[in-house]
Amino acid sequence: MSEEEEQQQAKTSEEEEEEEDEEPKICQVCGDQANGYHFNAMTCEGCKGFFRRAMKRPESFKCPFQRNCVITKSNRRQCQACRLQKCLSIGMRREMIMSDEAVEERRWKIKRRRLLAEPLLLSTNQELLIQELVKAHDQTFDKTCSHFAQFRPLDRWLKSKSDNSRWKQGPTQPGVKVWSLYDEGDPGSSSSSSSSTTSMGGENGSQMTRGQGGKGTVFTSLSHIDDLSTYMIQTVINYSKLISAFRDLTIEDQISLLKGGTFEIVMIRLNMLFNDKTGVWECGSLHYDIGDAFRAGFQTHLLDPVMRCHYTLRRLHLHDVEYVLMQAIALFSPDRPGVTNRDVISHHQETLAITLLTYIESKRNEEDKHLLFPKIMACLTEMRTMNEEYSKQVLQIQDIQPEVSPLILEVISQDS
Structure with a gap:
């Protein structure tokens, strides 16, 4: 491949990456607009904060329904147990949460x-x-x-x-x-x-x-x-x-x-x-x-x-x-x-x-x-x-x- 072809291919790849960046990012937990990767998954700021808080709680959540709630932007506060399970299922990792001292x-x-x-x-x-x-x-x-x-x-x-x-x-x-x-x-x-x-x-x-x-x-x-x-x-x-x-x-x-x-x-x-x-x-x-x-x-x-x-x-x-x-x-x-x-x-x-x-x-x-x-x-x-x-x-x-x-x-x- 000639140098000119390599430059053209690199330019095409950069354009494809820019197009991907311009696409709207969707939170994999609730479907709200995401703002980046948090704890190994694409999420919104709300689900990011929820996951951090949930991982620091000494007690576990309990689903008031049948443990298969569909988590959406509008109902994500209704069942913390299923919301946390959704966070874990999409690959959010507890070990990536920084300590309070590290955050400070x-x-x-x-x-x-x-x-x-x-x-x-x-x-x-x-x-x-x-x-x-x-x-x-x-x-x-x-x-x-x-x-x-x-x-x-x-x-x-x-x-x-x-x-x-x-x-x-x-x-x-x-x-x-x-x-x-x-x-x-x-x-x-x-x-x-x-x-x-x-x-x-x-x-x-x-x-x-x-x-x-x-x-x-x-x-x-x-x-x-x-x-x-x-x-x-x-x-x-x-x-x-x-x-x-x-x-x-x-x-x-x-x-x-x-x-x-x-x-x-x-x-x-x-x-x-x-x-x-x-x-x-x-x-x-x-x-x-x-x-x-x-x-x-x-x-x-x-x-x-x-x-x-x-x-x-x-x-x-x-x-x-x-x-x-x-x-x-x-x-x-x-x-x-x-x-x-x-x-x-x-x-x-x-x-x-x-x-x-x-x-x-x-x-x-x-x-x-x-x-x-x-x-x-x-x-x-x-x-x-x-x-x-x-x-x-x-x-x-x-x-x-x-x-x-x-x-x-x-x-x-x-x-x-």
Whole structure:
């Protein structure tokens, strides 16, 4: 065959393909107009969505008739069992359905490609959102850690005479039942909640022995770590109440988001104080290492991933704005237990994520900056996997040595 004949044959084949493309596509399930192949079969958007939902249902459908219903566009909603059977009979495959995580990842990739199609600049609304979040963070994050000295002493501090003198008075940081902060006053207020507090030890709060049964303290740094954790949780609560989008939610959803996200936000805040060269949290004049958490009763299957996460996140060299946006993304997580208004919270989280992505693209100059956003999101996912283990270990510590503050126990409780 000559070159000219081959070209003519190729042209004819292309024309035939174009004619086929122009022919109307019919859904093989219901006969409606199809818009492409879905899960290995030509279907309409409606039958595509039905098949995805049906495959994720734990229970099976039952036909109210004789299991031989004819499925059409007009009656396809009447018998789900026969409609699903028709989907399967034309070759739709369950294994081709993407997981929710994969769908979300693909959605973000599509949005990112659209955003990167033109130079990115923060919008006025995004600038205002960042300003609000930074202000809330700055007002509630103790960068100098000056308040840390108010807590019961850490065990290793008492080894020196000077520290013994410093802690002679044994001051304590009060605990508080977390949701009492909403009992009085404006939910947006960041004022102190000391009037609603209950004592966690009183004059004997600094003693290193347990008063019940004459038994010695098992976890020697628990008292100080408990005070420190309680204080940091209180700052997260005050931080969230300064965010207008959070205040607009129902109290029930606010509680659910705080219960679900506080551990992750505290982790993010502590990372801002972490020195990845020494493995030490530098809190003003006070320094902490992972051994302090171990002596508070936490075990290696939590502490090991915590350390890895801190090293990974710190080595991203995040800007303060990126840390702040990361905190807010963790707070507005629509799939926390007890959340009711998921759509609204999901919208807030999406807005925050897009703002973070836009900030990175517009403010950073590194060649690999496009990798930073997925790395931050991966860190957030990693922190979330530790959340359940943290709650489990806190309850184990409380069973052995019941000194955990009411605030911490309230945050990790499952009921809302």
